Amino acid sequence: MRPRLSPLLALALPAGIASCQGCDHKKPYVPYTIDPIASAPSASAQASPTSSVVVAPVASGPGRAPGVAAPPGATTWSLGGLVLAAPPGRVFVAGVPFDGAAPQALVFAADGAASAGDLLLYRGTGAEPLHVGKLPDWFPGGAGCQHQAQLSRIGRATAFVEVVALCKADEPRRPHRWAAAVSVGERPRVGFELRAAQIPDGARLSIEPEASDRDGDGADDLAITLALDGMPLPLAPGGGGRASMTLKLLGRDGAWTQEPSEPGASLAALARWVAAQASKRDKAEDSLAQATRLRVLSAWACAEAGAPLVTTGDGAPLSCGDLGATLEDLRLAETRALAALGRVSEAAAAAGSIRRARVKSKRASEADAAVHAAAPLRQVKARPLKATPVPSEVALALAFEPSGKLLVSTAGGVVRVDPSTLEESPAADVSAWNPRAELAGALRVAGGADPCKTERLRLHVRGEAGALRELLLPRLGSSAPLCPREPGERAALLDRDADGATALLFGEPARVSADGERLEMVGWPTSPSKPGATRSPDGHWTAISLDDRVLVRGDGRWETWRPSPFFTLNACVAADGARAVACALDKGAVLLTP
Numbered sequence: 001m002r003p004r005l006s007p008l009l010a011l012a013l014p015a016g017i018a019s020c021q022g023c024d025h026k027k028p029y030v031p032y033t034i035d036p037i038a039s040a041p042s043a044s045a046q047a048s049p050t051s052s053v054v055v056a057p058v059a060s061g062p063g064r065a066p067g068v069a070a071p072p073g074a075t076t077w078s079l080g081g082l083v084l085a086a087p088p089g090r091v092f093v094a095g096v097p098f099d100g101a102a103p104q105a106l107v108f109a110a111d112g113a114a115s116a117g118d119l120l121l122y123r124g125t126g127a128e129p130l131h132v133g134k135l136p137d138w139f140p141g142g143a144g145c146q147h148q149a150q151l152s153r154i155g156r157a158t159a160f161v162e163v164v165a166l167c168k169a170d171e172p173r174r175p176h177r178w179a180a181a182v183s184v185g186e187r188p189r190v191g192f193e194l195r196a197a198q199i200p201d202g203a204r205l206s207i208e209p210e211a212s213d214r215d216g217d218g219a220d221d222l223a224i225t226l227a228l229d230g231m232p233l234p235l236a237p238g239g240g241g242r243a244s245m246t247l248k249l250l251g252r253d254g255a256w257t258q259e260p261s262e263p264g265a266s267l268a269a270l271a272r273w274v275a276a277q278a279s280k281r282d283k284a285e286d287s288l289a290q291a292t293r294l295r296v297l298s299a300w301a302c303a304e305a306g307a308p309l310v311t312t313g314d315g316a317p318l319s320c321g322d323l324g325a326t327l328e329d330l331r332l333a334e335t336r337a338l339a340a341l342g343r344v345s346e347a348a349a350a351a352g353s354i355r356r357a358r359v360k361s362k363r364a365s366e367a368d369a370a371v372h373a374a375a376p377l378r379q380v381k382a383r384p385l386k387a388t389p390v391p392s393e394v395a396l397a398l399a400f401e402p403s404g405k406l407l408v409s410t411a412g413g414v415v416r417v418d419p420s421t422l423e424e425s426p427a428a429d430v431s432a433w434n435p436r437a438e439l440a441g442a443l444r445v446a447g448g449a450d451p452c453k454t455e456r457l458r459l460h461v462r463g464e465a466g467a468l469r470e471l472l473l474p475r476l477g478s479s480a481p482l483c484p485r486e487p488g489e490r491a492a493l494l495d496r497d498a499d500g501a502t503a504l505l506f507g508e509p510a511r512v513s514a515d516g517e518r519l520e521m522v523g524w525p526t527s528p529s530k531p532g533a534t535r536s537p538d539g540h541w542t543a544i545s546l547d548d549r550v551l552v553r554g555d556g557r558w559e560t561w562r563p564s565p566f567f568t569l570n571a572c573v574a575a576d577g578a579r580a581v582a583c584a585l586d587k588g589a590v591l592l593t594p
Contacts, residue, residue, distance in 0.1 A: 074086070077092045079095050080104075098153060105121075106159045106182060114146060118135075138175055139176075147164065150163075156211075158184070158211045159181075159184060160181055160182070161178075176198055177197075181209065196310045204230055206225075210222070217251075228297040244297070245301060245320070271330050274294070275336065292334065296454050299454040304320055305320065327481065331363075332366055335370050344558045348551050351368055352547065353484065357482045375552075382567055385590065388587065400573060406580070419575075433532050441463075442463055445501050445503050448489040452487065454476050459512060471512060493533045495533060496533070499513065501514075525539065533573070541578050542554060543583075547568060549569075550581055561594075567583070
């Protein structure tokens with residue numbers, strides 16, 4: 001059974017002076033009480049989409065014990081057989097005793113303004129405490145802040161302390177959490193520290209320490225696990241449990257140094273395992289969630305993967321080693337899982353991120369194979385057209401008629417193309433259409449952006465004088481080093497009406513309101529299509545360009561069309577029954593037929 005989490009000990013701001021036995025009433029103090037909000041979450045609470053801080057559970061066993069809370073406002077305290085006296089201006093908050101030939105106790109003591117705190121080691125009743133460490137200078141405090149702290153014994157001569165600052169109007173990326181391993185041996189000191197910024201709502205980050213003598217030299221070595229539960233809102237994939245990574249540190253003379261192979265090696269092994277499981281239909285949902293959480297966790301904790309929220313005590317990023325292959329494996333896992341779940345266009349977008357990073361990567365080939373398993377590969381004939389379509393943004397200058405003939409909007413007017421003979425003739429009966437995805441007024445859909453570092457994808461809306469408005473999609477961007485060279489993403493128009501427009505972006509349909517203010521993920525439109533959209537005239541078929549191939553969707557199935565000879569395809573449109581597909585090129589257009 002998983003051990004129950006020890007509760008956080010809250011350092012509340014003073015709300016009045018209360019009495020307590022054993023307190024010196026001439027000294028300031030705050031009433032410290034157990035904070036029920038920060039207690040161990042239940043199984044149902046772990047799925048709740050709210051942000052919280054979770055402090056590590058301390059399992060029972062040799063050399064391991066949770067700390068205890070001091071009486072509220074206590075300046076004298078009996079702990080582990082010792083009678084302790086707090087320094088002037090300090091009150092006891094929490095402590096943990098250490099057994100041995102001579103009993104000793106490590107305690108955390110703070111002032112009454114939530115602005116200072118000290119780690120003190122007592123060795124004998126009546127002895128002056130040794131000052132082991134203090135809250136770092138960067139730690140938020142003072143008016144408007146509340147502190148929560150926990151102290152525990154994790155090894156023969158090692159303690160672990162974690163303090164969290166909860167401040168009004170705090171900056172999200174400002175460090176607010178301090179965790180430290182403390183040696184109480186011959187040279188008592190804070191030997192390893194971490195700092196963390198606020199975790200976004202919907203996610204919980206646990207810091208779980210263990211100590212053992214792995215190398216047999218008599219000193220406690222550390223294993224500190226960073227574990228992510230949930231996902232930042234509105235990113236909430238189901239299943240998958242938690243994602244975790246472990247820092248391993250070797251103890252030397254009261255200090256610890258990180259083993260260079262970790263957490264990179266264990267992350268790599270876990271990514272390979274998730275990628276192997278993802279193709280299984282009954283494992284796909286969990287694999288997708290696990291791979292996504294691991295990408296988020298690595299971005300939050302590793303210098304090589306993003307913009308870390310967790311760093312060492314001095315603010316230096318943690319090194320996880322070369323994560324290129326690991327992140328490719330996680331994207332491969334996402335590709336396989338999405339394909340297994342029938343979300344083929346999203347799978348193709350994920351596969352494309354691997355291919356664009358390393359074209360000849362083995363994982364890129366494996367990701368393409370996963371897509372082709374869901375959308376079988378079909379070789380098709382490619383024939384260039386004489387007519388040159390006008391430049392377009394999101395809407396296409398190509399459109400099929402129900403008869404199967406192709407319309408091309410050119411600078412000289414609309415041209416009709418016979419797919420059988422490629423004969424072209426003026427289409428005087430057809431008016432040119434706007435190659436922009438216009439909304440109300442001067443607004444128009446103008447594509448999207450992948451900001452990378454696992455931040456959310458964005459849809460761009462342009463206004464007057466090119467003013468840019470960004471709408472966030474509830475999906476993650478790429479992860480370094482899989483960042484796209486060109487962060488811009490072309491959007492393809494799926495539907496347009498008086499209430500807004502639906503565009504295909506990063507493999508998914510997204511609908512933006514006519515005022516350009518609201519965005520939501522929607523299903524595939526099925527109504528008859530108008531010129532400019534990527535769908536067939538009857539609305540049942542959609543063509544999605546994938547660089548050198550086309551993903552064709554309709555009639556309950558998917559196909560991947562690969563043209564011969566090779567072309568780089570910018571945007572495509574399907575004919576009824578997928579009898580043909582037309583694609584825009586950098587210059588000109590091409591007709592694809594089976």
